[in-house]
Amino acid sequence: MRRSPNLKAVMDHVFPDYTRAEYVALVVGYAITVLVIVYIVIRAYYVATIVAAPPSPLLSVRGYIAGLGEEEKIGFDISAIRLTVSRVFATKLWEHVSYILTAMLVGTLTASYPHLSRLRAYFIPLLFRSRLSPEALYLLGLMVTYAILAPLAFSLVLVVYHVVYGSVGVVTSNLVYSLANIILAFLLVTSIVYVCMVILGRLELGVVSSFLAIFLIAHYYSIEGPIGVALMALILLVVVAMGSILARRRVVSV
């Protein structure tokens, strides 16, 4: 959509120097990131304190005659409560790690957009300069990866079928479901790395954004723990290494 001349005049008046727009973008990106993280941390801590608080008497308390009854024992102390708070807080924070990473990603993109929009012109033409260039080969390899992996993603349908009709045991269905998740994650990661590198126009920011996205996907698909992170990092490194090395060599040579 084209901007009207009036709007263009207003924008030129507000931002006569393009550098000022970059300052504004930095502030907005920074505010997005910090405020979202503060909100999530506060909510996580609030929920942790509520969960960790032992039950208080609702209406009445029981008494006893000294020497006859058994003394009421309080089964917890403040250190035990604080320990529970810290544990629940960490759990809640990890549950929301995808939101935090998303906020950081959006903040980074917002802050760096004006700068990147100028740099984008350097990288994209390299991908399509020649059909036999390394960048074009990387794109071809990406499409082959899609072609091989995409049919495997249909194993999800198999999982749904078996779970619905109950013909597969829980262990087997979980195994197939995990496999389907990994395949889907592979597809998503491949596309995200490619999109980050091409759209952002800067390889190092593309790699950083891809790393953020990888943890988001790992969390979304519940591929957690050291094995999940290691697996996702391995996939990421293989994909990024191929594209970035080829493209960087090309950029440097140009």
Next chain:
Amino acid sequence: MRGSTNFLVLLALALALSPTLVFAGLAAFNPYEDRVSGKFVLEHASTLLRLASNINSSVKYKFSVTWILMPGTTNITVAVVGLECPGSGYTLNVTINDLEPVLAQGDISLTIERRSPILFMVIDLTIPGSCRVAGGVSSNAYIRVEAVAG
């Protein structure tokens, strides 16, 4: 923006915005209440006190309260309502968080400084057998606990 200028702008923005935005976020999203109170009825106080007076003993009530309250300076009041004690009165022993226990004849009112939103209190009430519930068997005695932060 390039090189050192870029770095300086980023550093200045980070230094200026970090505390401002964090404090703004804390003020905007703070979910904690600044006042909480509770009324805990002493179960069968009249019957227990009559029995205790016959064997020259006392009645004890011990329980814990955990409240989530805004951190900061907090005024805490613990009072027993509905008891008539002709001789020596009841004894309250209140332990708040990991502070030293506060022992008092009669009601307790104190101010503490809290950095955590958790207010954990262990309340230990000892009533001598000479006390009676005001209003007789049909009435209730209770402990009123109130905490006001800020």
